[in-house]
Amino acid sequence: MNDYEDKVLEGVYRHIAKAHVDNVAEEFDTLSKKAEKLPYPDELNDWFAEFIKQKRARDRRKKIMDNLHVLSKRVAVFLIIIVLGLVVTTLSVEALRVRVFNFITEVTEKYTSISIVKDDDIVNHAVDWQNYYAPSYTPSGYVFHRSEQFDNLKIIFYQNNSGQIIQFSQTASSTHYQVDTENAEVVDINVRGENGLLIKKEKLSTIVWVEEGMSFSIIGELNDYEIKKMAESIKYFKK
Amino acid sequence: MLVFLMTIENNQSKDILENIYLKYHKKMYYIAYEVLKNEHDAQDVVQTSIIKLLKYIDKINDVECNETKSLIATIVRHTAIDLYRKKKKQPLINYEKASSLADESAPSLDDMVIRLSDAKMLAEQLSKLKSEYADILTLKYYYDFDDKEIAKILGISYGNVRIRLNRAKTKLKKLMTE
Numbered sequence: 001m002n003d004y005e006d007k008v009l010e011g012v013y014r015h016i017a018k019a020h021v022d023n024v025a026e027e028f029d030t031l032s033k034k035a036e037k038l039p040y041p042d043e044l045n046d047w048f049a050e051f052i053k054q055k056r057a058r059d060r061r062k063k064i065m066d067n068l069h070v071l072s073k074r075v076a077v078f079l080i081i082i083v084l085g086l087v088v089t090t091l092s093v094e095a096l097r098v099r100v101f102n103f104i105t106e107v108t109e110k111y112t113s114i115s116i117v118k119d120d121d122i123v124n125h126a127v128d129w130q131n132y133y134a135p136s137y138t139p140s141g142y143v144f145h146r147s148e149q150f151d152n153l154k155i156i157f158y159q160n161n162s163g164q165i166i167q168f169s170q171t172a173s174s175t176h177y178q179v180d181t182e183n184a185e186v187v188d189i190n191v192r193g194e195n196g197l198l199i200k201k202e203k204l205s206t207i208v209w210v211e212e213g214m215s216f217s218i219i220g221e222l223n224d225y226e227i228k229k230m231a232e233s234i235k236y237f238k239k
Numbered sequence: 240m241l242v243f244l245m246t247i248e249n250n251q252s253k254d255i256l257e258n259i260y261l262k263y264h265k266k267m268y269y270i271a272y273e274v275l276k277n278e279h280d281a282q283d284v285v286q287t288s289i290i291k292l293l294k295y296i297d298k299i300n301d302v303e304c305n306e307t308k309s310l311i312a313t314i315v316r317h318t319a320i321d322l323y324r325k326k327k328k329q330p331l332i333n334y335e336k337a338s339s340l341a342d343e344s345a346p347s348l349d350d351m352v353i354r355l356s357d358a359k360m361l362a363e364q365l366s367k368l369k370s371e372y373a374d375i376l377t378l379k380y381y382y383d384f385d386d387k388e389i390a391k392i393l394g395i396s397y398g399n400v401r402i403r404l405n406r407a408k409t410k411l412k413k414l415m416t417e
Contacts, residue, residue, distance in 0.1 A: 009408075010380065016411060017381035019362035020373045025305035028266060028312045035269035044268065044282050048260055048289065055256070055293070 129154060130239050133170050133214065137233035139226045142166055158220075166220030166230070172213065191231045198224065207231050256293055258302045259311065267315045274319035275326075284322055288315045291392060298382065310382065313374050314392055321394030364414050365407070372407035379404060 129147070132154055141160035148155045153171040184201035189209075196209030205227050208217045218231055264285065271284035291314050292299075299307050366373040371393070378384045378392060386400045395403070 013376050013380040013408070013411070015358050016362050016365070016373075017377040017379075019358035020366060020377045021309040021381055022305050023359065023362050023366065024309040024312050024377075028308040031266045031269055035265040038265070038269050038272060040265050040268055041278060041282055044264065044285055047282075047286060048264070051286075051289065052257055052260075 129237075131237070133216065133234045133236055135168060135218075135230045135233045136235050137230055138166065139220075139222060139230065164221055166218065166222065168230075168234075169215075169217045169219075171215050189228070191228070192234075196231075198227070200224075255296055255299050255302060256289070259292065259299075259307070260289065262302060263308075263311055267311065270312060270315045271319045274316065275323055280322055280326070281319070284315060284319045287322075288318045291318065294391075295384075295388070306382075309377070313378070316370075317374065317393045324394075361411070361414055365411055368410060368414070369407075371403060372410050375400070375403050376407050376411065 129149070134156060138158050139160075141162075142158040142164075143160075145157040145159035145165070147157070153169060155170075156168045158166040158168070182201075184199050187198045187200075189196050189198045189207070191207065191209040192211055194209050194211045196207060199206040199208070203221045204219065205222050205224070206217060206219045207227050208215070209231065210216075216231070216234065218227055220227065222230070267285050267288060268281055271281035271288075272278070275281055275284065288311075292311065295310070299310070301307060362373055365376075375389060375393065378389045379386075384392065386397055386404075390397045390400045393400070393403075
């Protein structure tokens with residue numbers, strides 16, 4: 001039998017089936033009087049009431065679960081976007097990246113410094129760079145606090161118990177410095193045989209000099225003697 | 240409990256199944272009772288039929304149309320017959336074997352199409368000959384149920400659906416040649 005004949009036969013069956021549906025429905029309608037005469041058991045009404053009650057509860061639960069499912073998908077997508085955004089931001093913004101890595105480094109090295117540090121160069125053991133300069137002398141009470149690096153610029157911070165900070169910076173000499181000299185006293189000085197500047201503004205002193213292709217600066221609330229002594233004490237460290 | 244049902248009737252949120260029950264529960268019970276002649280068995284049949292209807296409720300859009308009435312009547316009647324058969328321990332295979340397939344000759348397609356003007360009468364004849372044949376053709380070709388769904392509605396095996404469907408087609412073809 002070919003497809004055409006199958007289709008025609010299917011149409012014939014469908015036509016007869018429709019006639020059967022109408023016949024059955026017609027017969028169903030005629031049952032009204034007979035059905036009314038037959039006593040209907042109350043137990044069936046009770047059963048159906050309970051059945052519908054349970055069905056409604058199921059439908060409500062299903063609706064809630066469906067809504068939760070849709071909501072959880074949206075929340076998941078939202079969280080993924082947020083997390084991806086944070087990761088991209090963290091890895092693409094250098095300042096953030098450095099701070100994150102520095103934080104990790106600082107925690108571990110504070111622990112190691114307790115057992116291996118020597119009195120005269122406490123600062124150097126706390127810095128995790130391959131090549132760097134650092135003062136071997138720091139004024140009384142100042143200890144290594146943290147280090148930061150932005151491209152070629154390396155900065156070591158020292159802090160005393162009062163929370164005062166000394167900032168020692170080193171970078172390639174081509175780096176352009178901007179020092180606030182407004183209403184400041186600027187004096188030419190000699191540091192380690194090189195020309196330098198001592199800038200004093202209110203309590204803050206800054207010393208800047210260039211040596212072996214590197215620019216150095218020290219900033220802190222220090223007197224002339226202490227800041228010069230610190231500058232003179234820098235050493236080159238290589239790991 | 241009737242108060243509860245009336246509450247359902249006045250409730251805008253009542254669904255199709257509730258409407259079906261409110262409109263047709265007495266007729267459903269009557270059809271089941273006519274087959275089984277037993278109150279408790281008829282109750283079981285109404286309950287089973289409602290559970291079956293719930294599975295196909297998505298196919299029902301209008302509670303009062305002929306399609307819905309016919310489907311309800313078919314489901315209730317066959318659920319009752321199934322229970323009756325189980326109670327009497329009548330194996331279905333004997334029931335199916337009882338119908339003879341002898342002397343069927345296939346009419347031409349043209350003859351069948353011409354006879355379609357008598358569709359109502361042919362459907363009646365087929366139903367009188369064996370209502371199960373008219374029902375299975377209807378479930379298959381009008382309601383578009385698949386064989387597994389038909390097996391569940393009629394309470395017969397998947398294999399028997401195929402056998403009964405083939406016999407129904409053969410009987411119908413024979414009627415169309417008479």
